[in-house]
Amino acid sequence: MQGYLIAIGATALVAIVRETVSDTLGDFAPVVSFTIAVVIAAWYGGLRPGLLATALSVIAADYLLVPTRHSLYVASVSNGVSLGVFVFAGILISLLCESLHKTRRRLEAEQENLRCSVELQRKMQDALTESDRRKDEFLATLAHELRNPLAPVRNAIHILRARMPPSPELHWARDVIDRQVTQMTRLIDDLMDVARITRGTFELRKDRAELDEIIRSAVETSRPLIDSSRHELTVRLPSETVYLDADVVRLAQVFSNLLNNAAKYTASGGRIAVVAERDARADTVLVAIEDSGMGIPPPMLARIFEPFTQLDRSLERAQGGLGIGLALAKRLVQMHGGTIEAHSDGPGKGSRFAVRLPVSAEQGVPQSIPQESHRPTPARARRRVLVADDNYDSATSLSILLNDAGYEIRTAGDGAQALQTAAEFRPDIALLDIGMPMLNGYEIARRIRDQPWGRDVLLIAVTGWGGPEHRQQTAAAGFDHHLIKPVDPTALTQLLASLLTEAGAPVRGSVAT
DSSP states (O other), X not given: OHHHHHHHHHHHHHHHXXXXXXXXXXXXXXXXXXXXXXXXXXXXXXXXXXXHHHHHHHHHHHHHTSSSOSSOOOOSHHHHHHHHHHHHHHHHXXXXXXXXXXXXXXXXXXXXXXXXXXXXXXXXXXXXXXXXXXXXXXXXXXXXXXXXXXXXXXHHHHHXXXXXXXXXXXXXXXXXXXXXXXXXXXXXXXHHHHHHHHHTOOOOOOXXXXXXXXXXXXXXXXXXXXXXXXOEEEEEOOXXXXXXXXXXXXXXXXXXXXXXXXXXXXXXXXXXXXXXXXXXXXXXXXXXXXXXXXXXXXXXXXXXXXXXXXXXXXXXOTTOOOSOHHHHHHHHHHHTTOXXXXXXXXXXXXXXXXXXXXXXXXXXXXXXXXXXXXXXXXXXXXXXXXXXXXXXXXXXXXXXXXXXXXXXXXXXXSHHHHHXXXXXXXXXEEEEOSSOSSSOHHHHHHHHHHSGGGTTOEEEEEESOOSHHHXXXXXHHTOSEEEESSOOHHHHHHHHHHTBOTTSOBOOOOOOO
C-alpha cells in the first residue's frame, strides 16, 4: 500500500510543479517530466507502483500539458508516439527497479541466513568449548577419584614387601597386585597425558640422554608383562653411544608402551625384538620393536595411532586397554621431532613399529634415569613428619611406611585437625592432601606459612589432582613439591632423605612432579 501511495503522491507532485512552470517552459518536454514520478514510485515500491505511476503520468501529461489541454484527446501522431515511448520507458524503469528490489531482498535474505549461520557456528563453538571444558573437568576428577584408592593399595604392597613371610604363593599374590596397580596407574596417566597434549598444555623436559639407558628403562618397566607371557626378548643396540636431546622419562614411556603392546598381542611363548640402528647420514636413529604376534589388518594400519582406536573385537585380547597408548606414543615422538610407523603383513604375521628420532648434535653428559629399589631409604635422623589425608587407609599406610623409614609421624584426618596438629607437633615435613574437609590443603599451607614456626617447614602436596592448574595453585599456596597419587613409597623416602641437609634441616625447593 505504501508503494501505491508513493506513486500517486509523486505523480501529483510532478503534475503540480509542471503545471506551475508551464507558462515558462511551454510545451517543452511535457511528458519527460513525469519520468521523475515513475522512477520514485518504482524505486521505493517496485513493479506495480511503477506501472501505476506510469499510467497516472500518461493521463496527467495528456490532460494537463500536451496540446488540447484539459482533454484526453491526442491531437497528433507525434504526441501519441511521445506518450507511447513514455509508457515503454515507464515499464522498463519499473521492471529494472523490480529486479533491483528482488536482488536487494535476496541479498538481505542471504545476509540474514549468513548472520544466523554465524550465530549458530558461534553457539556451536561455545557449546563445543563448554563440552571440552566439562570433558577436561571430568577426566581430571576421574583421575583424582581413581588415584585416591590406588594410593593405600600401593603403600600396602610395600608394607607387605618389607614384612611378608617368605612364602612363594604370598609373594606371587603381592606381585600380581603390584603389577595391576602399576597398570591402572599407567592407564590413568596415559589418559591425562593425551588430554593435556590435545589441549596444548603438555611440556617436555628435555636433557641429553643415552639411547641405551632409555631402552633399558623401558625394558625394565615392561619386563614383568613380557616374562609373565613367557616371551623371548632380544635387544640389539648400536655399538657406539647414541645421544638424544630428549625427555628421558617420556621416551622410555613410548618404548615401554610399544613393548607392552607387543607382549599383549603376542600369544604366550612368542618372540619380541628391539633393534636400534644409527643412520649417520641422516643424523637419526631408528628403533624398531618387532613381534611374532597377531599382526594388524591392513585397513587398521592407517588408523592405529588415532586415540581410542582398537583392533576388531573378534581379534582383540582381553587386556586390550583403552586404545590410547599408541596415540600417546605418536604425539610424544612427534614432540621430539621424530616419526613412528606401523608395519604388518596381516593377521597372524606379527607387527613392527619403527621410531625414528634425531640424534643430538653435541656430545655431553647424559641424564640418568633413577632405578627403582625396594629397600626403604632411612632418614639421617628421626625427623617429624605430619601426614594429613581424609582417606584413612592412605594416611595409615603411608604413616607405617615412613615410620619404618625412621621418621616420627603424626596423622590428621581433616583440615582443621591437620592445622592444630601442625601447631602442636611442629613438623619438619608436612605431607598434605588437597581435598580435605573443614580446610583444604591450599588453606592449610597458607596458614602454616603465616606462622613463624611454619616458614621453614617442607610442604609437600600428595594429591590425586595432577593438572598444570593444580600445580600452579599448590605453588601459590606455598607448597615446595607436588606429588601425584599413588606415590611410589621408595621414591618418596628417597625424596625426603635428599631434602634433608647434613644438619638435618629441610631444604625448601620449587614445586616439582
